[in-house]
Amino acid sequence: xxxxxxxxxxxxxxxxxxxxxxxxxxxxxxxxxxxxxxxxxxxxxxxxxxxxxxxxxxxxxxxxxxxxxxxxxxxxxxxxxxxxxxxxxxxxxxxxxxxxxxxxxxxxxxxxxxxxxxxxxxxxxxxxxxxxxxxxxxxxxxxxxxxxxxxxxxxxxxxxxxxxxxxxxxxxxxxxxxxxxxxxxxxxxxxxxxxxxxxxxxxxxxxxxxxxxxxxxx
Amino acid sequence: xxxxxxxxxxxxxxxxxxxxxxxxxxxxxxxxxxxxxxxxxxxxxxxxxxxxxxxxxxxxxxxxxxxxxxxxxxxxxxxxxxxxxx
Amino acid sequence: xxxxxxxxxxxxxxxxxxxxxxxxxxxxxxxxxxxxxxxxxxxxxxxxxxxxxxxxxxxxxxxxxxxxxxxxxxxxxxxxxxxxxx
Amino acid sequence: xxxxxxxxxxxxxxxxxxxxxxxxxxxxxxxxxxxxxxxxxxxxxxxxxxxxxxxxxxxxxxxxxxxxxxxxxxxxxxxxxxxxxxxxxxxxxxxxxxxxxxxxxxxxxxxxxxxxxxxxxxxxxxxxxxxxxxxxxxxxxxxxxxxxxxxxxxxxxxxxxxxxxxxxxxxxxxxxxxxxxxxxxxxxxxxxxxxxxxxxxxxxxxxxxxxxxxxxxxxxxxxxxxxxxxxxxxxxxxxxxxxxxxxxxxxxxxxxxxxxxxxxxxxxxxxxxxxxxxxxxxxxxxxxxxxxxxxxxxxxxxxxxxxxxxxxxxxxxxxxxxxxxxxxxxxxxxxxxxxxxxxxxxxxxxxxxxxxxxxxxxxxxxxxxxxxxxxxxxxxxxxxxxxxxxxxxxxxxxxxxxxxxxxxxxxxxxxxxxxxxxxxxxxxxxxxxxxxxxxxxxxxxxxxxxxxxxxxxxxxxxxxxxxxxxxxxxxxxxxxxxxxxxxxxxxxxxxxxxxxxxxxxxxxxxxxxxxxxxxxxxxxxxxxxxxxxxxxxxxxxxxxxxxxxxxxxxxxxxxxxxxxxxxxxxxxxxxxxxxxxxxxxxxxxxxxxxxxxxxxxxxxxx
Numbered sequence: 001x002x003x004x005x006x007x008x009x010x011x012x013x014x015x016x017x018x019x020x021x022x023x024x025x026x027x028x029x030x031x032x033x034x035x036x037x038x039x040x041x042x043x044x045x046x047x048x049x050x051x052x053x054x055x056x057x058x059x060x061x062x063x064x065x066x067x068x069x070x071x072x073x074x075x076x077x078x079x080x081x082x083x084x085x086x087x088x089x090x091x092x093x094x095x096x097x098x099x100x101x102x103x104x105x106x107x108x109x110x111x112x113x114x115x116x117x118x119x120x121x122x123x124x125x126x127x128x129x130x131x132x133x134x135x136x137x138x139x140x141x142x143x144x145x146x147x148x149x150x151x152x153x154x155x156x157x158x159x160x161x162x163x164x165x166x167x168x169x170x171x172x173x174x175x176x177x178x179x180x181x182x183x184x185x186x187x188x189x190x191x192x193x194x195x196x197x198x199x200x201x202x203x204x205x206x207x208x209x210x211x212x213x214x215x216x217x218x
Numbered sequence: 219x220x221x222x223x224x225x226x227x228x229x230x231x232x233x234x235x236x237x238x239x240x241x242x243x244x245x246x247x248x249x250x251x252x253x254x255x256x257x258x259x260x261x262x263x264x265x266x267x268x269x270x271x272x273x274x275x276x277x278x279x280x281x282x283x284x285x286x287x288x289x290x291x292x293x294x295x296x297x298x299x300x301x302x303x304x
Numbered sequence: 305x306x307x308x309x310x311x312x313x314x315x316x317x318x319x320x321x322x323x324x325x326x327x328x329x330x331x332x333x334x335x336x337x338x339x340x341x342x343x344x345x346x347x348x349x350x351x352x353x354x355x356x357x358x359x360x361x362x363x364x365x366x367x368x369x370x371x372x373x374x375x376x377x378x379x380x381x382x383x384x385x386x387x388x389x390x
Numbered sequence: 391x392x393x394x395x396x397x398x399x400x401x402x403x404x405x406x407x408x409x410x411x412x413x414x415x416x417x418x419x420x421x422x423x424x425x426x427x428x429x430x431x432x433x434x435x436x437x438x439x440x441x442x443x444x445x446x447x448x449x450x451x452x453x454x455x456x457x458x459x460x461x462x463x464x465x466x467x468x469x470x471x472x473x474x475x476x477x478x479x480x481x482x483x484x485x486x487x488x489x490x491x492x493x494x495x496x497x498x499x500x501x502x503x504x505x506x507x508x509x510x511x512x513x514x515x516x517x518x519x520x521x522x523x524x525x526x527x528x529x530x531x532x533x534x535x536x537x538x539x540x541x542x543x544x545x546x547x548x549x550x551x552x553x554x555x556x557x558x559x560x561x562x563x564x565x566x567x568x569x570x571x572x573x574x575x576x577x578x579x580x581x582x583x584x585x586x587x588x589x590x591x592x593x594x595x596x597x598x599x600x601x602x603x604x605x606x607x608x609x610x611x612x613x614x615x616x617x618x619x620x621x622x623x624x625x626x627x628x629x630x631x632x633x634x635x636x637x638x639x640x641x642x643x644x645x646x647x648x649x650x651x652x653x654x655x656x657x658x659x660x661x662x663x664x665x666x667x668x669x670x671x672x673x674x675x676x677x678x679x680x681x682x683x684x685x686x687x688x689x690x691x692x693x694x695x696x697x698x699x700x701x702x703x704x705x706x707x708x709x710x711x712x713x714x715x716x717x718x719x720x721x722x723x724x725x726x727x728x729x730x731x732x733x734x735x736x737x738x739x740x741x742x743x744x745x746x747x748x749x750x751x752x753x754x755x756x757x758x759x760x761x762x763x764x765x766x767x768x769x770x771x772x773x774x775x776x777x778x779x780x781x782x783x784x785x786x787x788x789x790x791x792x793x794x795x796x797x798x799x800x801x802x803x804x805x806x807x808x809x810x811x812x813x814x815x816x817x818x819x820x821x822x823x824x825x826x827x828x829x830x831x832x833x834x835x836x837x838x839x840x841x842x843x844x845x846x847x848x849x850x851x852x853x854x855x856x857x858x859x860x861x862x863x864x865x866x867x868x869x870x871x872x873x874x875x876x877x878x879x880x881x882x883x884x885x886x887x888x889x890x891x892x893x894x895x896x897x898x899x900x901x902x903x904x905x906x907x908x909x910x911x912x913x914x915x916x917x918x919x920x921x922x923x924x925x926x927x928x929x930x931x932x933x934x935x936x937x938x939x940x941x942x943x944x945x946x947x948x949x950x951x952x953x954x955x956x957x958x959x960x961x962x963x964x965x966x967x968x969x970x971x972x973x974x975x976x977x978x979x980x981x982x983x984x985x986x987x988x989x990x991x992x993x994x995x996x
Contacts, residue, residue: 009692010600012518016768019784047766049516051335052600054328055349056293060335063290092293099296101234104241108511110763139515139763146238148295164241188765193782193900195773225345231315231352243353250372257358257368259311266317266352267329272343282342289340290332320596325571325654325668327598334692381467382594 001210003028004040006070008061011085013047013187020187024203026210034065041210042079042123043070045086047139047185057100057142058088067093079123079206080179084140087171087181096172096181097150100142103163110139112195114159115170115184122177123209125155127201133159134198136184143183145169156182225270226279227304230287232297233264267291268304276303311356312365313390316373319350324382353377354390362389393417393728400723408661408709408716412724415627415665416634419871422727425839426869429732429850433832433864434857443865444486444551445828447891449786452548454486457496457541457794457833457887459870463574463595464538468505472538473513473597477669479542480519481623484606485672487552487613488544490517491767492781494794495524495540496833496885500533502526502758509597510540511761516599517606521762522770523779525794525885526947528751531802534875539833539868541794541887545783550613554622555639556675559703561619563633563644564681566608566688566695567671568601569654570629574667601670601693608691609672617684620675630664630724632673633699634707638721643704648711652694660711673698730839733847737806737855740915743969748799748881754946756954771895775951776902777938778823782895789895791825793888796833797941800970802881805848806855809884811970813856814920815941816886818974821927822937824898825890829865830857832886836871837879846871849882862888899934902957907993908982909943909965911973919987923972926987936977943967943975952995961993 003021007014007030014030021028021044029040037043050061061067074080074095082090090096103109112135117128128134134156145165156171171182186199234240240262247261269286273279283301292299320326326348333347355372359365369387378385391397391414397405405413415421423430435443444454460475476493483490493514497506514521519542556563574595612618620640622632629651637644648663658666676684681697688695707724709717759774771789772780779792795816801808813830820827832853839846857864873880892898910930911923930937938948943964952959967973975992976982982989 010516010603012516012603012766016766019768048518049600049603052328052331052516052598052603054331054600055291059290059293060332060339063335063339091295097295099293101238101296102242104245106242106245107508108515108761108763110515110765111760137765139765141515146296164239185765188768190768193771193896194765194768229317231317233352233354246353246376250376254372254375256372256375258372259356259358260354261356262354264352264354266319266350267332268319268346268348268350270345270347272345282344286336286340286342286344289342290336323572324594325573325596325598327568327596327601330654331598331600379467382470 001026001041002039003042003044004031004037005029006031006043006045006066008050008064010050010052011046011048013083013185017044017046017083017187020190020203023190024207026207034069037069037073042206043073044081045089047084047086050085050089058085058092062089062092071095074179077176077178079209081124082181083185083187084183087183088142090179090181095179096174097148097152099146099148101144101146102142103144108141110137112137113162113184115156116159118157119153119155119173122155122173122180124180124202124205126208127205135196136186136199137188138184140183155180223272223274226273226276227268227270228283228301229304230267230269230283230291230299230301231264232267232292232299233262234296235298238296309358309360312359312362313354313356314369314387315390316353316355316369316377316385316387317350318353318378318383318385319348320382321384396728409719411661411665412630412717416631416724417727421627421631423869424727425730425846425871426834428729430867433854435864443829443831445865445889447788447790449788450547451545451783451788452551453543453545453790453889454483454488455541455543455831455887455889456482456866457539457831457885458482458868459537459539459833459835461535461537461835461870461873464506464536465534467594468503469509470594470596472506472509474595474669475538475540476510476513477597477602478625479540480517480602481672483542483544484609485552485554485621485623486544487550488546489610490519490542490606491545491769492543492792493519493521493540494779494792495521496794496796497524498527498532498537498798498883500530501528503536506536506538507758507761513597513599515763517603518766520764520766520770521759522764522781523774523792523794524759525796526753526755526758527798528753529748531748531881535873535880537835537883539835539885541831543792543889552618552621554635555620556636556642556701557619557640559642559701561675561677561701562681562697563636563673563675563699564684564695565629565651565671565673565698566693567605568598568668569652569694570663570666570668571654572658572662572666573669575662575665595667595669598670604691604693605670605672608687608693611687612674612684615683617680618674618676622673624671624673626667628666628668629698634721634724636673636675637701637707638725641705642701643706643721644699644701646699646709648709650696650698652696660716664709664717733843735806735844735847735851737851740807741804743800743803746799746803746969748802750799752942752946754950756947756950771900772823775947778819780823780892780895780898787894787896789892789898791820791823791890791892793819794885795819796883796885798881798883801849801884805845805882806852809849809852810856811915812884812886813853813860816888817860818924818927818939820888820890821924822939824892824931827860827862827888827890829863830886830888832864832867832884834867834869835873835880835883835885837874839871842879845882849884853884899931899936902936902952902955902977902995903979904996905977905979905994906981906991907995908976908978909973909990909992910976910985911987913965913967913971913973915968915970915972919972922986926985927974929985930976938975943973958996959993960996964992965990
């Protein structure tokens with residue numbers, strides 16, 4: 001079972017994501033340039049500042065050639081995970097609805113927050129219970145989720161209004177559930193020494209899914 | 219009438235669609251009202267991109283700018299834009 | 305000729321002064337050139353502020369906007385600006 | 391130009407325009423360390439290089455760390471001044487062959503300047519290096535001369551370490567990174583003269599964190615593939631400083647072909663290319679056979695680069711542009727700036743500090759450091775606000791504690807004792823998380839040394855004595871002088887950056903838990919009791935108690951951090967302490983009696 005970690009110019013949480021995947025026993029590999037992603041069992045897009053987030057976060061990265069490969073794998077229903085900048089890229093690619101706008105404060109914010117699990121029927125959330133509250137860190141300047149004209153499939157909600165996101169949305173999935181994107185950083189909460197380990201089960205859920213142990217209703 | 223290839227300069231004014239709230243604009247408006255005492259009724263902050271394009275005429279140059287907006291510069295989900303000549 | 309008080313709308317186009325480098329604009333230009341193949345010679349990204357001001361006439365409204373720019377909206381060390389009527 | 395007479399004598403003739411521009415930079419205080427070089431030589435140090443210093447962490451790991459200031463640019467344009475300050479110190483760490491892993495910022499301002507904060511935040515967050523600690527000093531004295539000192543830390547394996555010099559005459563120098571423009575021309579010399587009120591149209595340096603991230607990854611890739619034999623970042627003085635330092639430190643000369651420097655503004659003059667301070671550029675030394683692969687990596691990371699200089703045995707630094715030689719002088723002449731006389735300073739007995747004029751506001755710093763990503767890299771073990779920063783190295787038990795600390799309030803009254811006490815207080819903070827001190831980096835921030843040389847000497851002596859007595863080497867440093875406005879100088883501000891090794895990061899008490907709170911130690915300062923205080927701190931850490939050492943005993947930031955972790959802090963009144971004291975706060979889940987220094991129970995955490 002091999003997981004791709006897509007590295008765009010300017011991504012900076014790729015190594016953190018790689019470590020979290022390896023920590024739960026998954027094999028991971030960095031993908032720097034366009035190549036066939038068929039050999040991977042899951043695809044992950046890390047946080048960071050792809051292309052410096054110079055126009056809009058994720059705008060340029062979303063139009064990279066590798067995007068075609070990611071869309072092809074999405075079409076096959078392969079599990080795809082986008083964290084922070086990864087969420088912004090997936091939205092700019094049109095694989096998920098809505099947009100991520102600047103935080104109301106106009107400032108970058110890095111702190112631990114609390115989210116609630118709304119939907120655990122995805123390859124990444126089977127080990128969480130609906131309604132369960134998790135402590136995860138956020139670190140972003142553009143974390144305010146705004147719904148476009150399509151109603152998203154909500155997976156995580158903030159338990160209080162931290163950035164005026166519509167419906168307190170912190171994470172959404174594609175309608176078929178295989179693509180998950182969230183603004184908080186689970187890869188920064190995979191060991192107690194870092195301040196919390198509520199993010200660990202997200203990676204463990206993926207491992208279980210890939211091992212086919214846990215049949216996940218579509 | 220073919221004109222030789224030269225640079226044409228435009229400004230693209232990109233703003234959030236009106237139904238999208240702009241908290242930062244509201245904060246700045248409040249500072250101008252309350253702290254500076256200026257009669258500002260509303261304020262919204264968007265992007266202004268100055269772009270120079272190489273083309274054989276103004277229409278062709280405008281088409282390139284429109285193409286750049288469609289492909290990259292504007293996010294149609296939340297933004298609208300206007301192009302003016304510089 | 306006193307006109308009654310009403311709203312006047314302007315757009316303030318704020319850009320870095322020309323001798324100040326704009327890395328964001330350079331990166332986006334490069335992407336449009338190299339990745340999208342569009343003949344963009346130069347590109348700079350600035351702010352576009354849409355402001356509505358309450359005043360007794362256009363001149364007074366314009367004075368308020370200039371005051372807002374001087375006091376808060378523009379950093380004179382690195383930025384220049386232009387105001388146009390909306 | 392300050393040393394024009396010395397230059398005429400050295401050249402034996404009138405200097406040319408380009409020579410004036412060149413020596414105006416390499417002999418500036420900023421690059422030449424004229425007033426501080428001799429003091430620095432006296433400091434107990436591991437290595438005499440002015441580049442980042444290296445200390446051994448064990449298991450083949452080394453840490454590099456250095457502090458650098460960007461005061462003048464931040465006074466003129468806070469956002470870009472602070473941002474490029476971060477970029478510069480990160481490249482210094484990178485040039486040693488280490489991956490940058492942490493940033494700490496020491497800010498002295500008259501108010502929280504959001505421009506400076508966002509400059510540091512946007513740059514540090516974008517390149518993915520966590521800002522894990524710092525100090526926020528708010529007081530009126532720094533209204534016209536804010537101090538922005540940034541300490542950066544890097545981790546690497548000892549075999550990856552690169553010298554900042556050329557090694558043989560058949561090597562070449564490649565410059566790569568961002569293209570060169572007219573940024574900050576006059577930057578280095580501008581930093582060494584007093585700020586006039588109305589700055590005419592000066593070329594400000596603008597930061598490009600995206601380019602810096604590409605530069606970091608490209609450089610580390612080159613080093614992984616063993617393609618480099620030396621490196622030097624391009625900072626103040628640009629191509630000139632980097633290439634002449636690489637040459638003269640290796641006792642070589644060389645020819646610099648300015649036409650080969652990738653340009654952003656094609657119409658630049660040769661001398662402009664030579665001294666431009668465009669950011670996000672690096673100079674690397676290599677052998678010809680490796681050039682092709684290095685330039686491939688440069689291209690792969692969307693950067694610009696080319697072979698710009700060839701080494702030779704002549705010892706002459708020759709710069710050529712459009713076939714014409716525009717500069718030809720001994721490399722050593724460029725890099726050996728004139729030395730100003732130093733002063734032998736004998737410290738008086740410690741004064742009482744109750745007559746101190748300056749006091750810093752107790753400000754909750756969450757509003758500042760919440761804008762910094764302190765977690766990226768997933769190696770931050772103790773977060774900002776809760777005491778001394780502590781980082782780990784994955785795959786090992788090693789931890790490294792990081793502190794930046796200064797006492798300009800004390801130094802204003804007595805520069806020697808203020809600096810000396812800052813060194814001691816920094817060590818307490820390192821020991822508070824079980825760290826063993828490995829080295830000091832120092833950030834000198836001072837007024838005009840020509841008007842007041844004695845207090846500079848006093849400050850440097852305070853650092854020297856402190857480091858010697860505690861047996862901690864000073865491995866790197868930086869000096870920012872002429873921080874004056876209309877003749878009024880800032881208080882002598884020497885910032886201590888200290889790194890300490892923690893043998894087993896898992897064994898250090900990390901989180902807080904419901905406990906009794908004790909104030910242990912003395913409310914005044916007596917040097918003879920310091921070792922006893924340090925042993926007490928070690929004892930508490932070994933018993934798993936959390937120790938917090940601060941000149942204010944408790945701070946708003948620390949109390950807010952405890953509240954955010956859901957704790958209720960009950961204090962029955964802290965002892966009154968003098969400005970210089972020897973007291974720490976200890977959180978223990980059992981009563982403490984059997985300790986030499988006085989112990990007072992002052993509250994509880996629940």
